[in-house]
Amino acid sequence: MVNLALAWAEAYAEVQPTVSISVSGGGSGTGITALTDKTIQIANASRAMKQEEIETAQANGVDPKEITVAGDAIAVIVHPDNPIDQLTLQQVSDIFSGKINNWKEIGGEDRPIVRVSRETNSGTHVFFLESVIRLGRNDDKTIFSADTLLLPSSEGITSEVGQNLNAIGYDGLGYITPAVKMLNLAANPAGPFVGPSKETALNGTYPIARDLYMYTDGEPTGWVKEYLDWILSAEGQEIVAKLGFVPIS
Amino acid sequence: MAKRRKLFETIIQFLIRACGYSTVLFVAAIFIFLLQAGLPALFEASPASLLGLRWYPIESLYGLLPLLFGSLVVTIGAAVFSIPLGVATALFIAEVAPRWMREVLKPFVEILAGLPSVVLGFLGFLVLAPLIRTTLNLPTGLTALTGSILLAAMALPTIVSVAEDALDAVPKSYRDGALALGATKWQTIWRVTLPAARSGVLTAVMLGIGRAIGETMAVMMVTGNAPQIRWDGLFFPARTMTATIAAEMGEVAGGSAHYHMLFLVAILLFLISFLVNIIASSMLFRAKKRAERMLS
Structure with a gap:
């Protein structure tokens, strides 16, 4: 902030x-x-x-x-042709911490997962680390998988995710372009799965x-x-x- | 009149000498500044953690090895692409191409040297990276290989231009002598001209590599910046030392452990390029001595 x-x-x-x-x-x-x-x-x-x-x-x-x-809201984004539409926060956490490495493990195509992140000095990176990867737990020391791409700009993230079917990324809602697909997220497996928007971010139904x-x-x-x-x-x-x-x- | 001229001479001499010394002074001052800002890092992190395999400043993980590995892979890759191509291009321009073609080719190569690295980085990100991903069927195109190719493109003009000058400076009598002895054109180039221009060609290569190891912007845009060590690292994302400094220095709190650590990375970088330069000049020195022996 x-x-x-x-x-x-x-x-x-x-x-x-x-x-x-x-x-x-x-x-x-x-x-x-x-x-x-x-x-x-x-x-x-x-x-x-x-x-x-x-x-x-x-x-x-x-x-x-x-x-x-x-x-402040973070959208989790994938390639528009990726069949995955929704994930739980636990799944997103497991993807970025390196526990899930192939899209087929969460019901997608048989493709390796490429994780795309903002650089470590970005506030969005820290917010994502705390609220998604660690799911808000203070004692949790889980961090990003070492092979996560750290891109210096938002343009870099949307353009890599927009042209690479293997990629999953995240960024502040205001930076997202139509070239990528935003996933619906849920805090627990039962749902509800909510997509990020100005309204859902402000009324608190969107989990991040x-x-x-x-x-x-x-x-x-x-x-x-x-x-x-x-x-x-x-x-x-x-x-x-x-x-x-x-x-x- | 003579007195005035003498005074003038002294002033000019002094100025030239000051310029010469100032270069050394600047390098020394930079090194002292780096030491001052970077050495505290050695006391803030244990040697074991510096040799760790993870660089993640948020959790105070300062493993330098992945960064060193990233820089090495990208630079060696760039050398492998640019040296043969650069020397061959220089040979073609200097020895094979007709005069008019030479006059067209050389300026064009030199224009390539003037391309800002951000522009090349942008091209690399938008064109080269997707191409590499699809042709090599890799998970992502933002790899050390992409960075290597871009750096090679950046080092090429330097190598070609300097090597061509060196080849051009080889006296015509050498070539005439070789041809008169019945050597073919290829034998003349490979056995006579190139060895005679060896020291200049070596300088060209070192200048090219020097540009490659210090380059930041383009590399940061195309290598994916993931700090990891793996045997097939050339085909996967890598994080170089220069990109790490550039990406993190802007937001780091002055005087913190992370700040000192970034300067420690800078010291490492400084020492590496120093080493490359020393090796290059000692090789040149040896080559010159041998040439002198042969001529006497």
């Missing part, structure tokens, strides 16, 4: 040159702790605050207010989607309010779409 926060801050510097916003990374926990310590005005978080975090903040005299600023939040101390006022209003405006949400996230309006 740090990329998005940086993009907003940079764009806002042109809209409102008198306000200078500095962004630093480190993860959602870092931001929430800093808000609790009153060292920052806005905390970016790619997860909702936990109950104990809210209590700690209130004990410190901070009243965190949550604003949903964008949605999350909301991105900003937290402020109390109701935002002054320049903070202006900044947040701008982020939620069409102009701010355009940046969301440009970075491959899901705009909320």
Whole structure:
């Protein structure tokens, strides 16, 4: 999410040159702790605050207010001619960790599976690692199979998956082109299998989607309010779409 | 007047000397900077983990062997394709082709050298990779082989151009002598001209390989960047050291273990190209000495 926060801050510097916003990374926990310590005005978080975090903040005299600023969904993609239409998260996890190596093991054609991923420095890579490969389990240390292709750009992923019948890949929903087929996914084998879209990502039925939040101390006022209003405006949400996230309006 | 000229001379001499020394100074400064940024990595990761088979910075797995393997496979592959083809092309242009054809061919080869590597990488990704996948029936076309072929295409113009110059510099009397002794054209080329131009041809090859081992962009686009070691690695995705640095340096936190590790990879790369250069110049030196002995 740090990329998005940086993009907003940079764009806002042109809209409102008198306000200078500095962004630093480190993860959602870092931001929430800093808000609790009153060292920052806005905390970016790619997860909702936990109950104990809210209590700690209130004990410190901070009243965190949550604003949903964008949605984030990952589409799992294959070649349009691949007969597979849907997979469970467990199957996707087994494919990318190297336990399943041929499409016929999950009911497809007899072809080797070629795994395609974003580079390790991409936020999408980490989100996919945590929520799909490790299925959200913190103690799980499963990682990508060593033969996974690590491509430096989204164009690379859609074009390799779009022309190679063996390939399976993933990317942020906003980057997906019509040249590939998006799979319907389900968190458990009984279903329901849901395809990724703006709606299913925002209403929570698509299993690999999350909301991105900003937290402020109390109701935002002054320049903070202006900044947040701008982020939620069409102009701010355009940046969301440009970075491959899901705009909320 | 004479005094002014002398002063002028001294200044020019000083400037030229400074330029000469500065090159050495730059290399030394770069190496010191690399050491400073990369050596802490040796204390942050155990030697055993550096020799591991997995490179995955998110889990602090810093096995350097797959990266070394990737770079070696891609570079050796490029050498195998580009050296015979490059030297043969240079021989054709210098010895066989008629004058007018030579004047057309040489500039064209040199234009090839000016192609930006991103453009070649793009072509490789869109045209070469699918071709390799379908003709060799591989799971994916993004392989070390694809990278090798692209690098060979990049090294070729350097090899052809420099080798052709060296062949051209061989005195005509050598060829005349050989022909007068009854040697065929092929014997003259293979036994007289090429050995006489050996040091220049060797320089050409080393410059070409040097370009191949340091190339990043095109390789990153077509080799698939999967850090793995396997005996048939040429036909499967590989991750080179240069691609690793380029892909990961942009987002890494300054001063972290991962940052130091990337600089350690850079040190490794620096040492390898240093070694290649030393071997090349010692070979040249030996070749020159032998030539001198033969002439005396």
